[in-house]
Amino acid sequence: MHIIKIIPILDIPIIKENDDLAYLICKAAEKQGTPLQNGDILVITHIVVSRAEGNIVNLDEVKPSEFARNIATEYNRDPALIEVVLRESKSIVRMGEGHIISETRHGFICANAGVDKSNVPGERNVAPLPKDPDESARRIRRRIKEITGSDVAVIISDTHGRALRRGEINIAIGVAGIKPIRDRRKERDLFGYTLKIKQTAVADELCSAAELVIGQADEGIPAAIIRGYPYERSENTSARELIWPKEKALFI
Amino acid sequence: MHIIKIIPILDIPIIKENDDLAYLICKAAEKQGTPLQNGDILVITHIVVSRAEGNIVNLDEVKPSEFARNIATEYNRDPALIEVVLRESKSIVRMGEGHIISETRHGFICANAGVDKSNVPGERNVAPLPKDPDESARRIRRRIKEITGSDVAVIISDTHGRALRRGEINIAIGVAGIKPIRDRRKERDLFGYTLKIKQTAVADELCSAAELVIGQADEGIPAAIIRGYPYERSENTSARELIWPKEKALFI
Numbered sequence: 267m268h269i270i271k272i273i274p275i276l277d278i279p280i281i282k283e284n285d286d287l288a289y290l291i292c293k294a295a296e297k298q299g300t301p302l303q304n305g306d307i308l309v310i311t312h313i314v315v316s317r318a319e320g321n322i323v324n325l326d327e328v329k330p331s332e333f334a335r336n337i338a339t340e341y342n343r344d345p346a347l348i349e350v351v352l353r354e355s356k357s358i359v360r361m362g363e364g365h366i367i368s369e370t371r372h373g374f375i376c377a378n379a380g381v382d383k384s385n386v387p388g389e390r391n392v393a394p395l396p397k398d399p400d401e402s403a404r405r406i407r408r409r410i411k412e413i414t415g416s417d418v419a420v421i422i423s424d425t426h427g428r429a430l431r432r433g434e435i436n437i438a439i440g441v442a443g444i445k446p447i448r449d450r451r452k453e454r455d456l457f458g459y460t461l462k463i464k465q466t467a468v469a470d471e472l473c474s475a476a477e478l479v480i481g482q483a484d485e486g487i488p489a490a491i492i493r494g495y496p497y498e499r500s501e502n503t504s505a506r507e508l509i510w511p512k513e514k515a516l517f518i
Numbered sequence: 519m520h521i522i523k524i525i526p527i528l529d530i531p532i533i534k535e536n537d538d539l540a541y542l543i544c545k546a547a548e549k550q551g552t553p554l555q556n557g558d559i560l561v562i563t564h565i566v567v568s569r570a571e572g573n574i575v576n577l578d579e580v581k582p583s584e585f586a587r588n589i590a591t592e593y594n595r596d597p598a599l600i601e602v603v604l605r606e607s608k609s610i611v612r613m614g615e616g617h618i619i620s621e622t623r624h625g626f627i628c629a630n631a632g633v634d635k636s637n638v639p640g641e642r643n644v645a646p647l648p649k650d651p652d653e654s655a656r657r658i659r660r661r662i663k664e665i666t667g668s669d670v671a672v673i674i675s676d677t678h679g680r681a682l683r684r685g686e687i688n689i690a691i692g693v694a695g696i697k698p699i700r701d702r703r704k705e706r707d708l709f710g711y712t713l714k715i716k717q718t719a720v721a722d723e724l725c726s727a728a729e730l731v732i733g734q735a736d737e738g739i740p741a742a743i744i745r746g747y748p749y750e751r752s753e754n755t756s757a758r759e760l761i762w763p764k765e766k767a768l769f770i
């Protein structure tokens with residue numbers, strides 16, 4: 267029997283600009299007796315990646331456009347925050363119920379273009395998503411290999427609301443070393459029937475699994491190891507595979 | 519450090535009508551050395567629940583309506599299957615790209631009203647979702663308590679596509695003994711900032727975590743134990759909490 271473990275990485279210091287995030291994670295994992303191993307999947311919440319990359323915006327230094335001010339008035343929100351959301355967006359998909367659902371520069375569709383206020387130090391600071399989350403994941407993966415010698419898949423996660431279900435879950439915005447979708451369309455079921463539509467978003471499921479230990483804001487656990495999941499390895503992948511091509515998207 | 523384990527339950531026999539599903543699961547879990555314990559979460563794929571409840575439809579016995587035949591012609595699908603999908607639906611939300619996305623009698627929005635062909639024995643048999651998945655979960659939970667004396671949360675899962683992301687993930691359609699949403703709106707983050715919009719769909723995340731061991735169609739693993747996750751207990755819950763109220767749904 268093959269048990270999968272979800273291991274929180276505790277005592278990672280508060281991450282700040284230019285920190286060697288991969289090193290600090292490796293060290294913390296080792297210190298708690300669960301050093302990273304070949305075949306592990308490391309899930310990291312995007313906020314510490316943005317902090318390490320210095321991708322933090324001080325709202326006092328943002329000059330809101332007229333459109334941002336219009337929205338802010340209508341929605342009773344901070345115009346500078348709306349301006350940052352607009353700068354991170356390439357289109358707006360829905361507005362309503364006080365929410366702005368937009369398409370980020372990367373193509374992800376989410377509230378506020380993924381711009382986050384929580385777990386960012388400084389009253390007026392917000393964190394946009396990493397500029398290129400796949401590249402961030404690849405860099406962290408390479409650095410882990412350097413430090414530990416281990417081949418570890420890296421996924422950068424974010425918390426997204428859903429169009430058709432209430433409540434947020436964690437999903438993948440950057441991947442390295444792992445195929446984000448498991449294509450099972452040619453597999454057969456228990457009774458020999460060929461599966462017709464099974465493309466499992468395993469990278470998203472792994473992020474949701476990791477959230478079960480990461481999602482403790484007050485404890486500050488920014489990363490988790492998933493050990494024992496036999497994933498499909500690939501060096502040439504992107505979390506963009508999890509984005510619907512426009513012509514296939516029935517709800518956008 | 520608090521590690522969460524995802525434990526597949528192997529060697530559950532092929533489930534058929536009137537089987538005592540809870541008993542067969544308990545027995546298989548015990549036999550493999552991981553008997554169900556207080557605080558465990560048991561995730562069961564809906565298909566075996568439908569099979570045990572005899573909720574299987576033989577397409578040869580279905581007389582398609584004219585509307586079902588119209589759709590079947592347009593989509594090049596089996597008219598009897600379309601008829602079953604329509605019978606399970608209370609509205610159609612989108613049609614396109616060969617997909618019918620409908621609102622099930624329970625209120626879930628998904629492809630084909632959740633009617634499943636895979637893992638159903640018999641060339642012409644399909645399995646609709648259980649009639650009342652919360653009640654199914656409660657019944658299984660009570661039976662597990664009778665058999666083992668343990669207080670186990672039960673979640674019945676299904677595989678859903680998503681409106682805004684490619685690939686399917688597992689989500690919850692029935693719950694017992696666990697709050698499906700963790701409301702974190704009054705919690706504070708690492709830096710003392712009060713979280714504004716954090717209602718985590720933990721039941722869905724637990725199903726996605728379980729899918730990492732369940733999703734092996736050829737091995738036939740219909741259930742998994744999640745051990746070590748400190749969930750909010752409740753006797754008065756429903757997976758319907760995971761459905762958007764119509765007036766809040768921006769994408770429907």
